[in-house]
Amino acid sequence: MNFRSMLSASAISIASIVNAQETGIMGKLLFENGDTTTAEVMLKDTSTKTIVNKNGDYTIEGLNPGSYTLVIKAKGYGEYEQEIVVEKKMTIIPDIVLRNAHTIDEIAITGVSRETLIKETPVAILSISTKQIERAVATNIISSLVKSAPGLSVVETGPNISKPFIRGLGYNRVLTLYDGIRQEGQQWGDEHGIEVAPYIIERAEVIKGPASLMFGSDALAGVVSLFPYMPAQNDGIVHGKITSEYQSNNDLIGNGMQLGYKKNSFIASLNASYRMAKNYRNPIDGRVYNTNFEEKNFSFLLGSKTTTSFSKINFTLYDNLQGIPDGSRDPKTGKFTYQTEEGDDDDVEKRPIVSQKNLNSYTLSPLHQRIQHYRLYAQHNQQMGKGDLDVQLALQQNVRREYNHPTAPSQPGMYVRLNTLNYGARYNFPKFSSFEISTGINGMIQNNKNESATDFPIPDYDLNEGGIYTYIKWKYKKLNISGGVRYDIRKIGWDNFYIQTNPVTQFEEQTAQASPNTRLGFDAYNKTFGGLSASIGSAIQLTKQISLKANIGRSYRAPNITEIGSNGLDPGAHIIYKGNRNFDPEFSLQEDLGISTRFKDFSAEVSWFNNNIQNYIYLSLLVDPQGSPVVDSQGNKTYQYQQSSAQLYGMEAWLSLHPEKWKGFNAEANLSLIYGFNRDKIFKNKETQGEYLPLISPLKLSGNISQKISVGSKLISSVTPTAEVEFSAAQNRYLGLDHTETATPDYTLFNIGTAVEIHYSENRSAVLQFQVNNVMDRAYQSHLSRLKYLGNIYNMGRNISLKLIVPF
Numbered sequence: 091m092n093f094r095s096m097l098s099a100s101a102i103s104i105a106s107i108v109n110a111q112e113t114g115i116m117g118k119l120l121f122e123n124g125d126t127t128t129a130e131v132m133l134k135d136t137s138t139k140t141i142v143n144k145n146g147d148y149t150i151e152g153l154n155p156g157s158y159t160l161v162i163k164a165k166g167y168g169e170y171e172q173e174i175v176v177e178k179k180m181t182i183i184p185d186i187v188l189r190n191a192h193t194i195d196e197i198a199i200t201g202v203s204r205e206t207l208i209k210e211t212p213v214a215i216l217s218i219s220t221k222q223i224e225r226a227v228a229t230n231i232i233s234s235l236v237k238s239a240p241g242l243s244v245v246e247t248g249p250n251i252s253k254p255f256i257r258g259l260g261y262n263r264v265l266t267l268y269d270g271i272r273q274e275g276q277q278w279g280d281e282h283g284i285e286v287a288p289y290i291i292e293r294a295e296v297i298k299g300p301a302s303l304m305f306g307s308d309a310l311a312g313v314v315s316l317f318p319y320m321p322a323q324n325d326g327i328v329h330g331k332i333t334s335e336y337q338s339n340n341d342l343i344g345n346g347m348q349l350g351y352k353k354n355s356f357i358a359s360l361n362a363s364y365r366m367a368k369n370y371r372n373p374i375d376g377r378v379y380n381t382n383f384e385e386k387n388f389s390f391l392l393g394s395k396t397t398t399s400f401s402k403i404n405f406t407l408y409d410n411l412q413g414i415p416d417g418s419r420d421p422k423t424g425k426f427t428y429q430t431e432e433g434d435d436d437d438v439e440k441r442p443i444v445s446q447k448n449l450n451s452y453t454l455s456p457l458h459q460r461i462q463h464y465r466l467y468a469q470h471n472q473q474m475g476k477g478d479l480d481v482q483l484a485l486q487q488n489v490r491r492e493y494n495h496p497t498a499p500s501q502p503g504m505y506v507r508l509n510t511l512n513y514g515a516r517y518n519f520p521k522f523s524s525f526e527i528s529t530g531i532n533g534m535i536q537n538n539k540n541e542s543a544t545d546f547p548i549p550d551y552d553l554n555e556g557g558i559y560t561y562i563k564w565k566y567k568k569l570n571i572s573g574g575v576r577y578d579i580r581k582i583g584w585d586n587f588y589i590q591t592n593p594v595t596q597f598e599e600q601t602a603q604a605s606p607n608t609r610l611g612f613d614a615y616n617k618t619f620g621g622l623s624a625s626i627g628s629a630i631q632l633t634k635q636i637s638l639k640a641n642i643g644r645s646y647r648a649p650n651i652t653e654i655g656s657n658g659l660d661p662g663a664h665i666i667y668k669g670n671r672n673f674d675p676e677f678s679l680q681e682d683l684g685i686s687t688r689f690k691d692f693s694a695e696v697s698w699f700n701n702n703i704q705n706y707i708y709l710s711l712l713v714d715p716q717g718s719p720v721v722d723s724q725g726n727k728t729y730q731y732q733q734s735s736a737q738l739y740g741m742e743a744w745l746s747l748h749p750e751k752w753k754g755f756n757a758e759a760n761l762s763l764i765y766g767f768n769r770d771k772i773f774k775n776k777e778t779q780g781e782y783l784p785l786i787s788p789l790k791l792s793g794n795i796s797q798k799i800s801v802g803s804k805l806i807s808s809v810t811p812t813a814e815v816e817f818s819a820a821q822n823r824y825l826g827l828d829h830t831e832t833a834t835p836d837y838t839l840f841n842i843g844t845a846v847e848i849h850y851s852e853n854r855s856a857v858l859q860f861q862v863n864n865v866m867d868r869a870y871q872s873h874l875s876r877l878k879y880l881g882n883i884y885n886m887g888r889n890i891s892l893k894l895i896v897p898f
Contacts, residue, residue: 114151115176117183119162121146128322129164129188134171137397137473141324145853151180163197164188169207200267200295200315201304202572203518203528203561210570212627212641214241214298214682214697214742223291224333225845227861227891229342229367231288231316240742240760241298241697242314243787247876248381248415249340249370249886251283255874256298257699258738258764258786259311262650263676265301267315269404271467272305274510274534275488278548278652279660280876284314285408285463285488287387289333289346289363292319298742299699300645300680302623306532306557306578310647310678310703318389318404321350321359332896333363339889340382341452342367357393357402366452369413372887374869377449378877379426380413384454398473408463411454414492416664417881426881429457429496429724438725456499459492467512476520480530484512492660495544498595504660505543511535526563533557538651544597547660547667548651549587549612555580555648559623573626580648583616584655612657621646621675627682637686647676653707653731659722664880666722668712668730678703693746699739706736708768708784711828719828734770736783754798754810762790765823778826788821788834788873807847807855814841821873832878837870839863856896863889 119129119142131148132139136158142148153176160183162170170188174181196217198208208215218238226234229249236242236252244252245260254264266273266284276282294316301309323329328351335344346363366384369377386409393402418427420443427441428448448455467484487509494503516530533556540546559576589611590601601608627641656667684697712720712728720728740763747757766783773780794814801808816839824831843861850856867888877883 113155113176113178113180114149114153115160115174115181115183116147116149118185119146119148120185120187121164129162132161132163134159134161141322143323143325162186162188169197198295199317200313201297201301203516203526203563209631209637209639209686210565210629212570212572212629212639212682213301213625213643214639214641214684214699216241216296216298218294218296220292223288223294224857224893224895225859227337227841227843227863227889227893228288229337229340230283231286231291231294232284232314234288235294235296235314237792239296240744240762240790241764242296243762243790243874245280245785245874245876246872246885247281247283248378248383248413249367250381250383250385250410250412251281253277253280253283254314255785255787256296256312256314257701257740258766258783259701260785262308263311263647265305265309265313267305267313268406268465269316269318269467270469270482271465271484271486271512272308272534274486274508274512274536275461275463276490276506276508278650280665281414281459281660282461282490285410285461286316287346287363287365287385287408289344290318290348290361290387290389290406291316293317298697299641299682299701300623300625300643300678302578302645302647303559303561303574303576303625303643306576306623307555307580307619307621307646307648307675308650310645310676318391319348319350319359319361320391321352321357323350324352324354326351326353330898332898333893335365335891335893337367337889337891339886340367340370346387355394355396357391357395359389359391361387361389363387368452369449370886372869372884373867374884375426377426378415378883379428379444379449380415380455380457382413382452382454384411384452385409400471401469403468404466406463406465408461410461412459412461413454414457414459414494415877415880415883417877417883419881428455432495432497436724457494457496459490461491462489463487478518480514480516480518482512482514484510486510486512492545495597498597501595501597502541502543503545504547505541506538506548507541508536508538524565526565528561529559530561531556531558540600542599544599545659546587546589546598546600546611547656547658549584549615549655549657551582551584551651551655553580553582553651568631570629571627572629574624576623577620578623578646578648579618579620581616581618582648582651582654584612584614586610586614587612612655615655615671617654617671619648619675621648621677635687635689637688639682639684639686641682643678643680643682645678645680647678649673649675649707656731659726664724664726666720666726666728668728670731670733673707673731673733674705676703676705676707690750691748693748695744696741697743698741701738703736703738705733706768707731707733708736709830711830713828717828734768734773736767737769738764738766738783738786740764754800754808755796756798757793757795759793760791762787776827778822778824780825780827782823782825784825784831785874786821786823788823788836789819791817791819805849807849809847810845812841812843812845812861814843815839816841818870818872824873831873834871834873834878837868839868839870840865850896854898856894859891859893859895861891861893863891 198215222238226237228234232252243255297313301313330349333346344365350359389406391404426444464487469482491502492504514532519527536553557578561574563572588608590608625643629639656669680701686695709729743761766786796812798810820836821834841863846858848856
């Protein structure tokens with residue numbers, strides 16, 4: 091059935107059921123390109139709303155005659171707004187076609203008090219849709235987001251460990267949220283990834299810039315907000331999605347399932363996934379030893395949603411077995427080797443060579459890590475008159491074991507357990523004139539304990555922090571001004587931490603009491619940090635198509651546990667950390683300026699930022715009097731944290747071509763550029779010898795082009811071929827002092843693929859995606875890959891992927 095026939099049929103179906111005695115509205119919603127999804131229909135400035143059914147029909151009854159503003163929202167589509175007049179009968183609204191969203195028309199939830207159009211927020215927020223996440227071929231959720239988010243990059247330790255960096259800053263400067271709950275694991279470590287499986291995430295938002303106002307410490311650089319699947323169709327039928335995936339490079343096999351049910355006020359969902367992969371390969375190294383993994387995920391949600399409240403409780407479980415690559419090689423052949431001895435008995439140059447059988451295996455080496463993350467949280471929103479109250483409470487436990495003893499493979503080298511209680515409450519006052527005011531508190535209580543380990547990079551500690559904030563938004567016609575102020579307090583401390591040598595195993599172990607045979611690993615510490623955060627900004631709709639925004643924000647970050655307290659080997663990172671307990675909090679002052687455009691045929695966005703940081707904390711390699719790195723018997727280098735002032739500035743640009751008359755065609759291009767400088771006077775004009783900051787991504791340019799081709803087959807409705815190019819410039823602005831980093835040459839990667847939409851029922855279509863990444867099998871090293879410094883390992887080579895997504 092063509093588009094015109096659809097319009098005629100829908101008009102006939104609506105007219106046939108109109109009851110002239112009822113007062114209200116009814117109509118039909120159509121989606122661009124014939125998609126089927128859920129949309130919310132509401133009347134602006136009222137509590138009246140409904141959801142379209144699977145055919146796109148909607149009805150709102152019992153309205154008083156008069157003028158209203160009809161608003162329609164759907165994820166991944168531009169918000170639709172229309173003035174309507176309701177008469178003393180059922181009013182038929184002409185069919186409405188929703189167009190695909192192009193950045194500025196999308197809804198932002200993170201970092202604002204209420205759902206807000208991105209074009210009305212002064213901070214740089216990027217929304218990433220379900221389709222963008224599904225389209226990306228990656229081995230973890232953070233790497234999937236990078237493809238759609240200029241300014242977001244990752245520090246990688248193999249294919250399944252990616253730490254988010256925003257505009258050159260990462261670790262505890264970037265806060266990750268899961269369904270609004272801050273993700274708390276051992277995120278201080280280089281090889282500690284985000285404990286969230288990719289198939290469970292429905293969409294994401296990225297705040298690029300200071301977000302401490304809403305979230306406190308650890309959001310100094312920005313926020314990555316992940317939203318799990320939530321049932322939307324209120325028809326009492328189980329809906330969901332099945333995802334099955336294979337990737338050839340590391341023989342990744344992944345399967346995920348989403349199930350959801352919604353009937354009246356009752357909501358339930360269940361998600362589960364399982365993925366396993368062998369060691370990845372590239373044309374230089376072949377299979378890279380100890381980069382294989384096995385990942386399991388499960389979550390279950392129950393909720394209740396009425397016209398005045400929304401409550402939900404959710405439990406999630408994440409379990410990941412992950413190899414620990416160290417890059418050791420045979421000096422004659424260059425092949426990977428593995429450790430068999432301990433301490434001084436371990437001669438790195440005489441280690442045995444890894445067999446082809448073990449290289450080409452799903453079975454993990456005895457030297458690996460296991461990460462388990464449990465989360466139980468409850469959230470409630472309650473309308474209170476014309477205001478509303480949000481409250482949340484969450485319990486998290488993160489258990490991390492890193493096995494690094496070949497003579498005792500069941501004995502973990504590092505074994506830490508982190509318990510976290512998160513809490514938060516926010517009240518949105520009733521709108522007053524053109525003002526929206528919100529106030530809230532949030533924080534967390536943490537306890538970290540070392541279990542039966544032999545290496546102790548951090549002590550047992552207790553942390554208690556909280557913050558209170560006020561956020562104000564003022565809107566006048568097309569001008570929006572918003573900002574606020576917040577104050578945080580963080581108290582952290584620990585008792586004396588004693589270590590002794592076990593007389594039987596000869597491994598070190600923790601002991602409660604001091605004695606002649608013990609040493610003091612961490613002496614007692616107790617300190618309270620505090621800081622003020624504030625921001626103010628403006629967004630103005632210059633025309634219907636052009637939006638301008640500017641913001642200035644001051645953010646605060648307390649030093650994390652490893653920066654102040656570390657004093658030992660992290661076996662997974664192969665780094666000996668040394669903290670500094672005299673550190674002061676970091677404070678950043680960042681200015682942002684951005685312009686967004688949305689026209690029928692193209693959309694574009696450009697943003698600039700400048701960030702000055704006081705008391706910037708960074709890692710510096712320790713060297714001996716001869717200038718050689720300080721290492722232990724296994725060659726693990728020692729790094730100590732330092733503090734100075736820093737400056738980062740740069741820009742991002744995005745362009746999308748979607749000609750209205752060229753149906754199904756889309757082309758996009760992204761650009762990001764970051765400069766980072768250590769402003770300590772001793773490094774002035776020293777360039778690579780201390781002036782340049784570490785872990786700064788080089789200039790990145792990427793683009794893709796696609797064409798959706800409709801097919802007249804009953805089985806196949808469309809075919810969408812795509813082509814992508816990714817260019818990374820050479821990075822010659824690196825921290826070369828004491829050989830901390832090295833230069834990285836430029837590289838260009840080409841990707842091609844095809845998505846086939848397959849009809850399997852009257853209203854349902856599955857999508858089969860075929861893609862080849864790094865078509866030319868280019869050997870390259872990302873500047874932010876840690877494996878570059880562990881045996882000079884290269885990134886992943888050619889990867890052919892096949893993914894089947896079946897919604898139901």
